[in-house]
Amino acid sequence: MPDTAFAPAYFDKNRQAILDDWFALLRLPTVGTDPKRLGDCARAAAWLKKFLKPLGFAVDIITPEGGLPVPIVLAERPGAGATTVLFYGHYDVQPEDPLDGWKTPPFEPTLIDGRVYARGAQDDKGQVMGFLMGVKALIEAGMPLPTLRLVIEGQEESSSKGLTALAPLLRQRLHADVLMVSDTSSGPASQPAIVAGLRGVTHFTLTVSGPGYDLHSGIHGGLAPNPAQGLARLLASLHNDDGSIAVSGFLDRVRPPSEEELGLARESVITPEAYEKEIGCPPAGGQQNLDMVTRVSFMPTIEINGIHGGYGGPGSKTVIPSSALAKLSMRLVPDQTPSEAFAAVKKHLTDRCPRGLTLTFSDSDSGAPGFRLPVHSPVFRLAADVLRKIDPRGALFHWDGASIPIVALLQHVSGAAPLLVGFGREEDKIHCPNESFGLDQFVSAMTWSTLMLSELAV
Amino acid sequence: MPDTAFAPAYFDKNRQAILDDWFALLRLPTVGTDPKRLGDCARAAAWLKKFLKPLGFAVDIITPEGGLPVPIVLAERPGAGATTVLFYGHYDVQPEDPLDGWKTPPFEPTLIDGRVYARGAQDDKGQVMGFLMGVKALIEAGMPLPTLRLVIEGQEESSSKGLTALAPLLRQRLHADVLMVSDTSSGPASQPAIVAGLRGVTHFTLTVSGPGYDLHSGIHGGLAPNPAQGLARLLASLHNDDGSIAVSGFLDRVRPPSEEELGLARESVITPEAYEKEIGCPPAGGQQNLDMVTRVSFMPTIEINGIHGGYGGPGSKTVIPSSALAKLSMRLVPDQTPSEAFAAVKKHLTDRCPRGLTLTFSDSDSGAPGFRLPVHSPVFRLAADVLRKIDPRGALFHWDGASIPIVALLQHVSGAAPLLVGFGREEDKIHCPNESFGLDQFVSAMTWSTLMLSELAV
Numbered sequence: 001m002p003d004t005a006f007a008p009a010y011f012d013k014n015r016q017a018i019l020d021d022w023f024a025l026l027r028l029p030t031v032g033t034d035p036k037r038l039g040d041c042a043r044a045a046a047w048l049k050k051f052l053k054p055l056g057f058a059v060d061i062i063t064p065e066g067g068l069p070v071p072i073v074l075a076e077r078p079g080a081g082a083t084t085v086l087f088y089g090h091y092d093v094q095p096e097d098p099l100d101g102w103k104t105p106p107f108e109p110t111l112i113d114g115r116v117y118a119r120g121a122q123d124d125k126g127q128v129m130g131f132l133m134g135v136k137a138l139i140e141a142g143m144p145l146p147t148l149r150l151v152i153e154g155q156e157e158s159s160s161k162g163l164t165a166l167a168p169l170l171r172q173r174l175h176a177d178v179l180m181v182s183d184t185s186s187g188p189a190s191q192p193a194i195v196a197g198l199r200g201v202t203h204f205t206l207t208v209s210g211p212g213y214d215l216h217s218g219i220h221g222g223l224a225p226n227p228a229q230g231l232a233r234l235l236a237s238l239h240n241d242d243g244s245i246a247v248s249g250f251l252d253r254v255r256p257p258s259e260e261e262l263g264l265a266r267e268s269v270i271t272p273e274a275y276e277k278e279i280g281c282p283p284a285g286g287q288q289n290l291d292m293v294t295r296v297s298f299m300p301t302i303e304i305n306g307i308h309g310g311y312g313g314p315g316s317k318t319v320i321p322s323s324a325l326a327k328l329s330m331r332l333v334p335d336q337t338p339s340e341a342f343a344a345v346k347k348h349l350t351d352r353c354p355r356g357l358t359l360t361f362s363d364s365d366s367g368a369p370g371f372r373l374p375v376h377s378p379v380f381r382l383a384a385d386v387l388r389k390i391d392p393r394g395a396l397f398h399w400d401g402a403s404i405p406i407v408a409l410l411q412h413v414s415g416a417a418p419l420l421v422g423f424g425r426e427e428d429k430i431h432c433p434n435e436s437f438g439l440d441q442f443v444s445a446m447t448w449s450t451l452m453l454s455e456l457a458v
Numbered sequence: 459m460p461d462t463a464f465a466p467a468y469f470d471k472n473r474q475a476i477l478d479d480w481f482a483l484l485r486l487p488t489v490g491t492d493p494k495r496l497g498d499c500a501r502a503a504a505w506l507k508k509f510l511k512p513l514g515f516a517v518d519i520i521t522p523e524g525g526l527p528v529p530i531v532l533a534e535r536p537g538a539g540a541t542t543v544l545f546y547g548h549y550d551v552q553p554e555d556p557l558d559g560w561k562t563p564p565f566e567p568t569l570i571d572g573r574v575y576a577r578g579a580q581d582d583k584g585q586v587m588g589f590l591m592g593v594k595a596l597i598e599a600g601m602p603l604p605t606l607r608l609v610i611e612g613q614e615e616s617s618s619k620g621l622t623a624l625a626p627l628l629r630q631r632l633h634a635d636v637l638m639v640s641d642t643s644s645g646p647a648s649q650p651a652i653v654a655g656l657r658g659v660t661h662f663t664l665t666v667s668g669p670g671y672d673l674h675s676g677i678h679g680g681l682a683p684n685p686a687q688g689l690a691r692l693l694a695s696l697h698n699d700d701g702s703i704a705v706s707g708f709l710d711r712v713r714p715p716s717e718e719e720l721g722l723a724r725e726s727v728i729t730p731e732a733y734e735k736e737i738g739c740p741p742a743g744g745q746q747n748l749d750m751v752t753r754v755s756f757m758p759t760i761e762i763n764g765i766h767g768g769y770g771g772p773g774s775k776t777v778i779p780s781s782a783l784a785k786l787s788m789r790l791v792p793d794q795t796p797s798e799a800f801a802a803v804k805k806h807l808t809d810r811c812p813r814g815l816t817l818t819f820s821d822s823d824s825g826a827p828g829f830r831l832p833v834h835s836p837v838f839r840l841a842a843d844v845l846r847k848i849d850p851r852g853a854l855f856h857w858d859g860a861s862i863p864i865v866a867l868l869q870h871v872s873g874a875a876p877l878l879v880g881f882g883r884e885e886d887k888i889h890c891p892n893e894s895f896g897l898d899q900f901v902s903a904m905t906w907s908t909l910m911l912s913e914l915a916v
Contacts, residue, residue: 033773095775101671158773185677199676203774212738213559214890217761218657218860219643221789222744222753224737228762228784229693236694239687279682280670280780284814286680295680303675304686305777310764311785315491315616316661316821317553318787319763319889322738326686327769329776331679356742363774402676431777432672 001454002143004389007446010137011439019111021051022129022442025091026109026118032070032092032154041154044091045071048152051132055139057150064162070154072163074173080144080457086176086414087148088406089128089183090156093120094431101433115436123430126437127182127422127445128152134449143450144457149176153406156183159201159365160406167406167413178379178456179416182445183404185424187268187396192387192448195420196261196375197297197399198407200332202342202367203305206349207325207360208234214310215320225356228309228324234349234359235326238302244287245302247348253335257298257372261399264375265293268396278426297399301331302345327363331370331401338367368405371418379417386451387421390444395421421448459912460601462847465904468595469897477569479509480587480900483549484567484576490528490550490612499612502549503529506610509590513597515608522620528612530621532631538602541914544634544872545606546864547586547641548614551578552889559891573894581888584895585640585880585903586610592907601908602915607634611864614641617659617823618864625864625871636837636914637874640903641862643882645726645854650845650906653878654719654833655755655857656865658790660800660825661763664807665783665818666692672768673778683814686767686782692807692817693784696760702745703760705806711793715756715830719857722833723751726854736884755857759789760803785821789828789859796825826863829876837875844909845879848902853879879906 011018025047028040049059057075064072070092096106096119104110109118116126138145151174153163167174187193210227211220240246257265269292275283286295309324311317330341346361353359373380375397387395404420411418423441424430469476483505486498507517515533522530528550554564554577562568567576574584596603609632611621625632645651668685669678698704715723727750733741744753767782769775788799804819811817831838833855845853862878869876881899882888 095769095771097769097771097775199679201676201776203776205774210739213887215737216860216889217759217763217787218659218789218858219884220737220743220754221657221759221761221859222757223733223741223750223859225739225742226761228765229697232690232693232762232765233697235687235690239691275681279673279678281668281683282814283681284683284812285678285778292681296678299680301675301679303679303684303776303778304690304768305675305775306768306770306779307686307690307782308766308770310762311553311555312764312766312783313553313555316663316785316787316823317555317763317889318659318661318761320743320761321764324765325770327774329675329774331676354742356740363772365774400677401679401681402674426677429671431674431775 002138002450004447007134007137007450008443011443011446018133022126023109025125025129026120027107029107030092030154031095033158034095035068038068038070041070041092045073045154048073048091055136062166064166066165067161070162072154072166073150073152075150077148079147081146083178083456084147084149084176085178085180085453085456086174086410086416087131087150087180088410089131089152090124090154091128091152092154092157093123094157098433103434114440115438117434117436119435121435122424122428122437123435124156124183126442130442130445131182131449134446135453137446138450138453143454145453146456149174156404156406159368163406164409167409171413174410174414176414176416179410179414179418181404181407181418181420182422184400184420184422187398188270190425191393192391192395192421193268193398194380194383194395195400196397197372198370199401199403200336200338200368200370201329201403201405202332202338202365203329204342204364205325205327205362207323207362208357209323209360210357211320211322213322217318217320220320224320225354226320227357228321230354230357231309231324231326233354234352235304237352238348242288243285245300247344249344250341254300254333255335260375262293264397265297265399268398269293296401298333300333300336303329305329331403334370334372337369368403369408371408372399373418377417379419382455383419383421383452386455389451390447460596460908462905465592465595465908466901469901469904476591480584481567483583483587484578485565487565488550488612489553491616492553493526496526496528499528499550503531503612506531506549513594520624522624524623525619528620530612530624531608531610533608535606537605538915539604541636542605542607542634543636543638543911543914544632544868544874545589545608545638546868547589547610548582548612549586549610550612550615552615556891561892572898573896575892575894577893579893580882580886580895581893582614582641584900588900588903589640589907592904593911595904596908596911601912603911604914607632614862614864617826621864622824622867625867629871632868632872634872634874637868637872637876639862639865639876639878640880642858642878642880645856646728648883649851650849650853650879651726651856652838652841652853653858654855655830656828657859657861658794658796658826658828659787659861659863660790660796660823661787662800662822663783663785663820665781665820666815667781667818668815669778669780671780675776675778678778682778683812684778685815686779688812688815689767689782689784691812692810693762695810700746701743703758705802707802708799712758712791713793718833722855723755723857726856727751754859756791758791758794761787763787789861791828792830795827826861827866829866830857831876835875837877840913841877841879841910844913847909848905
C-alpha cells in the first residue's frame with residue numbers, strides 16, 4: 001500500500017518525463033467545438049492511446065456519429081480485487097479567446113514559479129494527467145490496482161454530444177462500481193473536497209433582428225426599432241429587481257437542500273470579503289435574500305455569457321444596428337430539466353418581443369440535468385478517510401455550481417457511485433486567459449489517485 | 459445664366475475626367491477618427507488643394523491643434539456681385555466596418571448600373587464633388603459666380619473637433635451671407651428638399667465592470683454580479699414601456715413644432731408601409747403615441763449604437779464576462795444642450811448602477827446642438843425657385859433627424875443664413891456597407907450648384 005510520500009517521490013524522480021508528457025498533450029489545441037481543430041483532437045486521442053498501451057491498457061478510439069466526430073478514448077486494464085473503477089476525464093478545452101489576454105501562448109505550456117500556464121493546464125488535461133501519472137506510478141511499483149476503465153472524451157466543453165449518444169450503447173463496457181472524476185476543485189484554503197452535487201447546464205443564442213441593414217441613427221432615430229435596445233429590454237426582463245429569476249415556471253421544480261446538506265455546504269463557503277479579494281468584485285449576483293451557498297449550490301441561474309451588436313471599435317459610429325445577439329446559459333438544479341428550462345425562457349422572451357423586431361433562437365443543445373448524491377454512502381466514507389491522510393483537516397462536502405454534463409448519464413449507464421474529487425483552485429482561472437495548474441496541485445492529484453485506487457484494489 | 463441642361467451637358471462631355479477626380483478622392487480611406495488614416499486625410503486635403511488652385515482659388519490647409527491633427531481645407535475665390543457664399547463639406551468618412559458586409563472593396567470605387575459604390579461615395583465626398591464640379595463648369599464656361607469661400611474638413615463624422623475649436627478664430631475668413639451645405643437628402647420620391655432644421659448629437663461609451671477577469675459561469679453563477687446583465691438592465695431603464703425617454707429632466711427643454719412647421723414637415727413623410735418596404739422593419743421605434751414626423755424631426759433620442767461584452771463566437775462559452783460596454787448617442791432638438799443631456803443620462807445610469815458593478819463613462823465629446831430655421835427667409839425663397847426649375851414638384855421643407863454638428867457653429871461665426879440642400883437617398887446606405895451614390899444624384903448636385911450660385915452672383 002503506497003503512503004502519502006509515494007506519489008511526491010515518484011514525481012520528483014521522474015519530473016522531466018512527466019512534464020514532457022503533460023506538455024505534449026497541452027500543445028495540442030483541442031478546442032472540441034472548432035472543426036478546424038478536429039485533427040488536433042484526433043492527435044490527442046492517439047497520444048493518449050500511445051501513453052496507455054505500455055501500461056497494460058487495451059485501448060479503443062471511438063468516433064461518434066452525428067455532429068463533429070471528436071474521438072473518444074476507451075481503455076480497460078484488468079486488476080486485483082472485485083471492484084471496477086470507471087474513470088472519466090476530457091482532453092478538450094475551452095476556446096482560447098480573448099487571445100490578447102494571454103501573457104504566454106495558450107498552447108505553449110510555460111512553467112513559471114511552479115505553475116504551468118496553458119489552456120487546459122488544469123481543465124481537464126492537468127487533472128487527467130495527474131490521475132494517470134498516479135496509475136503509472138502504481139503500475140511501475142508493482143502495486144495492485146482495481147480493474148480500471150477509462151473514458152476520456154473530447155466534447156465535455158460542448159455538452160458531451162458524442163458520448164451522450166454513445167454511452168447507452170456502451171453500457172457493458174462502462175459498467176463499474178465507482179465512477180471517479182477528476183474535474184473539480186478543492187475547497188477554500190485548498191482543503192480537499194468531495195463533490196456531492198453538480199448543477200446541470202443548457203445554453204442557447206438569442207438573436208434580435210430589426211432593420212435589413214445598419215441604419216444612420218440620426219435619419220432613423222425615433223423611427224426604426226433598435227435591436228440592441230430591444231435585446232437589452234428582453235435580457236433585463238429575465239430577472240426581478242432583487243436578482244431573482246422572473247421567468248414564469250422556471251423555479252417550480254427547485255427543491256431546497258436538507259438541513260444537513262446546507263450545514264455541510266456552509267463548511268466550505270468563503271466570506272464575501274475573501275470572495276471580493278479573489279474575484280475583484282463583491283458576490284452581489286443572484287437572488288439577494290438568499291445566502292451565498294444557497295445561491296451557488298442549490299439555485300439555478302440564467303446568465304448572459306456574451307452580448308454583441310453594432311459598433312464596438314474606437315470612437316463612435318452612430319448606427320442603429322440591424323441585429324444584436326446574446327449568448328445565454330442556464331445552470332439547473334436537480335428535478336429541473338434542460339428542455340423545460342429552455343422552453344420557459346424561450347416563451348418568456350417570445351412573449352415580450354418588442355414590436356418591429358424578430359427573435360431567433362439557435363445553438364441550443366440537449367443540455368444536462370444536475371444531481372445531488374447521498375452524503376453517507378460507503379464510497380464517500382472511504383474517500384473521506386483517504387483525503388484525511390492527504391490533509392489532516394479532512395474533506396469538505398461541496399455542491400458545485402458548475403456542471404459536468406456527462407456525469408449524470410455515466411452514473412445511470414455504468415451503475416457506479418460517482419466520486420468527484422479534484423484539485424482545482426480559483427487561481428487556476430479555467431475558461432479564462434492565463435489558465436494554469438500548480439505542480440503541487442498536480443502532485444495532489446497523483447497522490448489521490450495512488451491512495452484511492454489502492455484502497456479500491458483491496 | 460445657365461439653364462437646367464447646362465450641368466448634365468457638362469457631365470456628359472467630361473464624364474471620364476469627372477469620375478477620375480471623384481474616384482481619386484474616394485480611394486483615400488479618410489476615416490477621420492483613425493490615427494492610422496491620418497496620412498490619407500492629409501493626402502485628401504492636398505488633393506483638394508491641387509484640384510481647386512487651377513480654378514482660381516487661394517487655398518490654405520490648416521492643421522488644428524489638440525486631438526487628432528486632421529487637416530482642414532480653406533479656400534477663397536473672389537466673384538461677381540455683393541454676395542459671399544460659404545460652402546461647407548467634409549472629406550472624412552465613417553469607418554468601413556463591418557468589412558464582410560461589402561460586396562465591393564469600400565475604398566475601390568466601383569460603378570455598377572449607374573451607381574458608384576464606395577465608403578464616402580455620397581457622404582460626403584460625392585455631394586462635395588458634385589457641388590465643386592458645378593463650380594468648375596461655371597468657371598470653364600466663363601459664367602459669373604459669387605465670392606466663394608470653402609471650408610472642407612476631415613472630422614465631421616467625429617463632431618468636427620478641430621474646426622469647432624478653430625472656427626471662432628477664423629471669423630473674418632468665414633464671414634458670408636449664405637452658408638451652403640451639401641450633406642443632406644432629397645425627400646420621398648427624390649423630391650428636392652430644403653433642410654429647415656437638424657437635430658444635435660452627442661455620444662459616449664458606457665463600460666460596466668465587475669469581476670477582475672472572465673469567470674466560469676457555473677462556479678460563479680449566483681455569486682458574481684454579471685456586467686452584461688447589469689448593462690442590459692441599465693440600458694433598458696433609459697426608455698419607458700411606451701418607448702418614451704425615461705431619463706429625468708431629459709425632455710424638459712423640448713419645444714414642440716409650430717402648426718406650420720408640422721404641416722410642412724408632414725408633406726415629406728413616407729407611409730409606414732413604404733418605410734417597412736425600404737428598411738426591412740416597421741417604424742416601431744420612438745415614443746409610441748407620437749406620429750412618425752414628430753418622432754424623427756422634433757423629438758430627441760437615446761440610441762444604443764453598439765453593445766459588446768463576453769463571448770460572441772460560434773457555439774457557447776459559459777463565462778460571466780468581466781466587463782461589457784455600450785456605445786450610445788443622443789439626438790437633440792433645439793434648446794437642449796449636449797452637456798445637459800449627457801449629464802442627465804449619466805446621472806440616470808449612475809443612480810441605477812447595480813450593486814457590485816462599476817460604471818465608466820468615456821469617449822464623450824462636446825457634441826453639437828440642434829437648430830430650426832425660419833421657413834420664410836429670403837434665401838429659402840430663392841432656393842425654392844431654383845429647385846422648382848430642377849423639379850416641377852418644387853421643394854419640400856425637411857426637419858432632418860440627422861446632425862451636421864458644425865453647421866450651428868458656422869452659422870454663428872459666419873453670420874450667414876444656412877442653406878442645406880442635398881441629394882442623398884435612403885438607398886445610398888450612408889454609414890453602412892455598400893454605400894453608394896447614383897450618377898443622376900451627382901448630376902443633380904451639379905445642377906443645383908450651377909443654378910443657385912448663378913442666382914447668388916447677380
